[in-house]
Amino acid sequence: MRILVVGAGDIGMPIIKQLSEEGHILAVIEPDEDKCREIAEHADAAIFIGSGDDPEIWKEVEADKIDVALVLTNEDEVNLRACQIAKKEYGIPLVIARAHQPENKERIRESGADIVICPSEETRRLFLNVLETPGLETIYENLAMNFKIVKVKVPFNGNAVGKTINQLNIPDECRVIGIFRECELTYVDGDAVLKGGDQVIVCGPRKLVEEIVDKFRSIEVT
Numbered sequence: 533m534r535i536l537v538v539g540a541g542d543i544g545m546p547i548i549k550q551l552s553e554e555g556h557i558l559a560v561i562e563p564d565e566d567k568c569r570e571i572a573e574h575a576d577a578a579i580f581i582g583s584g585d586d587p588e589i590w591k592e593v594e595a596d597k598i599d600v601a602l603v604l605t606n607e608d609e610v611n612l613r614a615c616q617i618a619k620k621e622y623g624i625p626l627v628i629a630r631a632h633q634p635e636n637k638e639r640i641r642e643s644g645a646d647i648v649i650c651p652s653e654e655t656r657r658l659f660l661n662v663l664e665t666p667g668l669e670t671i672y673e674n675l676a677m678n679f680k681i682v683k684v685k686v687p688f689n690g691n692a693v694g695k696t697i698n699q700l701n702i703p704d705e706c707r708v709i710g711i712f713r714e715c716e717l718t719y720v721d722g723d724a725v726l727k728g729g730d731q732v733i734v735c736g737p738r739k740l741v742e743e744i745v746d747k748f749r750s751i752e753v754t
Contacts, residue, residue, distance in 0.1 A: 533600055534556070534597055534598050535600045536598045536618075537558065537559070537561070537604060538560075538601065538610075538614050539584060539605030539606070539610075539611075539630075540564070540570075540604075541604065541605065542606075543604050544560075544604040547602065552575035552577060558578065559579075559580065560577045561582060561584050562580075562581065562582075563582055580593055584610050584611070584613070587617055590621070590622065595617070595618065595621075598622070599626065600624070600626045600627075600628070601615075601618040601627045603629040604630045605630070607632065608631060608632045608636040611630060611631070611632075611645075612643045614629075615627055615629050616644050618644060619644025627645045628645065628646065628647045629647070630648075630650070631649070633650075634650045634652060634653050635676075637650055638676050653675075657670050667685045667749055668682060668683070668685070668745060669682065671733070673738065675738075678738055679738065680736070680742075681709075682734055682741055682745060683731050683733050683734075684731070685731050686726050686728055686729065686730045686732060686748050687728060687751050689728070690748070690749065690750060691747075691751065692747060692748050693728045694726070696724060696725055696726070697720065697724050698722035702734075703736070703744075705736050706736030706737070706744055707735050708733070710732075710733050711724065711732050712733070713730050726748075732748055734748075
């Protein structure tokens, strides 16, 4: 594939090196000359010294021939403008962007990014998963949309064992997507009976999902 990487910082540089090793045709836009020299030493890429929000440098890159744009600078305003140029001026099929601040994710998406990733959000999710594991894993969370998907494990001595999903009185705004049982995913309805060790996938508004998780994790007190 022909891939354009905008920004060779802490995230962009290792991605550039890996994509080069995989044999992709790479172009890189980066304003820091020292980083450009590092790219030249460790990757096979066409290097363009400048800012990703400069329309003139996109002409030099021949952006109309690019298949994928990875917009990865540390500056959200630069990323926003770069996504506008990539999608709205050149129609690049896939634009993946970094959001430095979580509150800027939607703005960057609206500017033209097909996928927006916020490393700080992902790091927080990973740390919380480590804290909550093995009983709970956050699969996806979007603060702006008030939406969350989790995988929660039913304890073998849990109150939910032997009950149907309907008996747990799950709010209408939430859904049980499926159950992992003995390493197999089963799509279920409200009549499904829960077993100890089931890993239940639940989605819905964040606060409601967190309340539902307690129902699946509660343990019989004797």
